[in-house]
Amino acid sequence: MPGSGGATQDVAQEPIPQSPGPMRLVSWNCWNLFDDVLGNCVGYCPYEDKLTTTQYKNKIAAIAKTLRVLDGDIVLLQEVENIGILDTLVQHKDLADMGYQTRHLLPGNDPRGINIGLLSRVPVDDYISHKSDKFTRIDNPAYVYQFARDAVEIHLTYRGHKVGIVGVHFKARINDDDPDRRVAEAQQARAIADNILAADPNTYVFVMGDFNDTPGTDTYAAVRNGPTPQSLVFEHAMSSIPSAERYSYVYGKDKQLIDHILASPNAGARLDPDSAVILHDATAASDHHPLAATYTVP
Numbered sequence: 001m002p003g004s005g006g007a008t009q010d011v012a013q014e015p016i017p018q019s020p021g022p023m024r025l026v027s028w029n030c031w032n033l034f035d036d037v038l039g040n041c042v043g044y045c046p047y048e049d050k051l052t053t054t055q056y057k058n059k060i061a062a063i064a065k066t067l068r069v070l071d072g073d074i075v076l077l078q079e080v081e082n083i084g085i086l087d088t089l090v091q092h093k094d095l096a097d098m099g100y101q102t103r104h105l106l107p108g109n110d111p112r113g114i115n116i117g118l119l120s121r122v123p124v125d126d127y128i129s130h131k132s133d134k135f136t137r138i139d140n141p142a143y144v145y146q147f148a149r150d151a152v153e154i155h156l157t158y159r160g161h162k163v164g165i166v167g168v169h170f171k172a173r174i175n176d177d178d179p180d181r182r183v184a185e186a187q188q189a190r191a192i193a194d195n196i197l198a199a200d201p202n203t204y205v206f207v208m209g210d211f212n213d214t215p216g217t218d219t220y221a222a223v224r225n226g227p228t229p230q231s232l233v234f235e236h237a238m239s240s241i242p243s244a245e246r247y248s249y250v251y252g253k254d255k256q257l258i259d260h261i262l263a264s265p266n267a268g269a270r271l272d273p274d275s276a277v278i279l280h281d282a283t284a285a286s287d288h289h290p291l292a293a294t295y296t297v298p
Contacts, residue, residue, distance in 0.1 A: 018159040023122075023297045024275070025237075026072030027261055028282075028290035029169070029210045030063055032114065034081045035088075042082050042115065043107025060085075062285035064092035070279065070292045071098075073121045074156070078149075078169040078210045080105060080117035090119060107131075108150035108169075116152050116167050116209065128153040130192060137184040138227060145184045148172070153192055161204065161298035163267075164196035168209035170219065182213060186222035193234075194226065197264060204267035204297065207234065210259050210288065223262055235268025237261040237276050237293035248278055248289045261293055270296045 034049045036056040041048045051059065067075060067089075080086065083105040090100040102120040106129045107113075118127070131150040136143060148171035156163045170185045171178060193205050213219035215236070224234050238246055238257065247255035257278075263271065275294035282290055 018298065020296045020298060021159050022272070022275075022294045023074070023158050023163070024070075024072045024292060024294045025165075025206065025208065025261055026067070026070045026075040026290060026292045027078075027167075027208045027210075027259055028066075028075070029078040029259060029286060029288035030059075031079055031286035031288060033059065033063070033077070033079055033085060034113075035085055040082060040084070041107075041113030042105070043113065045107075045111055045113025047112045048081070049112060059285060060089055060092055061094070062282075064089055064094040066279065066282045066285055066290060067119075068094045068098065070277075070290060072119075072292055073158075074165065075100070075119040076165070076167045076208055077117045077119070079114040081113050081115065083117070086117050086119060104152075104154075106150065106152065109146060110149045114149065114169075116150055116169055118152070118154065118167070120156070122156045122158050122163075124154060124156055126153075126155040128155075130188070133188060135184055135188040135191075137180050138187050140180060143180065143184075145181050147185055147188070148181070151185070151189050151192060153196070155196075159297050162200055162202065163297070164193070164203050164205045166192050166196075166205070166207045168207065168211065170210065170212045172212050179213075179219070182211075183218045183222055186211065186213075186219045187227065190223045190226055193223075193264070194231070197232070202266065203264075204270070204295070205264040206261060206267060208261040208291075212258050214256050214258055220260070223260070232265055234262040234264055235271065237263065237268075237271055238278060238291060240273035240276050241278060245278065245280070248291060249287065259288055259291055261291055263295070267295055272296065
C-alpha cells in the first residue's frame with residue numbers, strides 16, 4: 001500500500017459476465033471416410049480401406065456442403081481415418097470461412113482405422129482418449145471389455161462456462177453382434193460423463209455420437225438414465241422433432257434413431273427446441289443422417 005514501504009499488489013478482478021450466446025452441436029457418422037491413399041491410417045488398422053481419388057473428392061465435397069448447412073460450433077464426426085482428412089475437409093471452399101481452427105483425432109481400437117474426429121470453432125482445453133479403459137457390464141461382470149472404437153472426453157470453455165463432451169461410437173449391430181458389450185460401453189461413457197459432473201456440477205455435459213441402438217434399448221437407457229434410480233436423467237436433443245422424422249438411419253425400410261445428443265439436466269434446460277434437426281437429405285455423403293442442436297450458454 002502507498003506509504004507503507006511495501007510493494008504494491010494488483011487486485012484480481014472478477015471476470016466480466018458474458019451475455020448468453022448460442023452453442024451449436026453437430027454429430028454425424030460420415031460412413032467410411034477414408035482418403036485415397038493406403039498406409040496412412042493412424043494406430044493399428046490391418047483392414048484399412050481407401051477410396052478412389054474421385055470418390056474421395058466427391059465425398060469431401062458432399063460432407064463439406066452438409067456441414068456448412070448445419071453450421072455447428074462443435075462438430076463430432078465418426079468413421080474418419082486420419083486428421084489429414086479433417087484438414088482437407090476444412091480447407092474445402094464450403095468450409096474454409098467457417099472458422100474450424102481446432103481439429104482433433106486420436107487412433108481408436110477399430111482394426112479398419114475408423115476414428116472419432118472433432119472440428120471446433122471453440123478452443124479445446126483437453127482432449128482425452130479412453131480407448132484403453134477396461135470395464136464390465138455393471139449387471140453382468142463376467143467379461144471385461146474395451147471400447148470397440150473409443151470414447152473421447154473433450155473439455156472446452158465457452159463464454160466463460162465449462163463444457164464437457166463425451167464423443168462415442170459404440171459397437172455395431174452386425175452378424176457377430178455383442179449387445180452386452182454395447183451396453184457396457186454405454187455404461188462406461190455415462191461414467192465418464194458423471195465423473196465430469198462430479199468434478200464440477202456446473203459443467204454442461206453432453207454424450208453424443210453413434211450409439212448403434214435406439215431409444216428403449218438398454219444401451220440408450222444406460223446413457224440417458226445412468227446407473228441408479230438416483231442418477232441424473234440426461235435430456236435428448238431430438239425429442240421435439242416429430243416422431244415420423246425422428247430417425248438417423250434406415251435399415252431396409254426400418255427408420256431408426258441410433259445417433260444421439262444427450263445433455264445433462266443443466267445443459268438440457270438450455271436447449272433451443274426449435275433448433276434441433278436431423279438432416280435427411282445428406283445421403284450423398286453417408287448412410288447416417290446428421291444431428292444438430294443449439295444450446296444457450298452460459
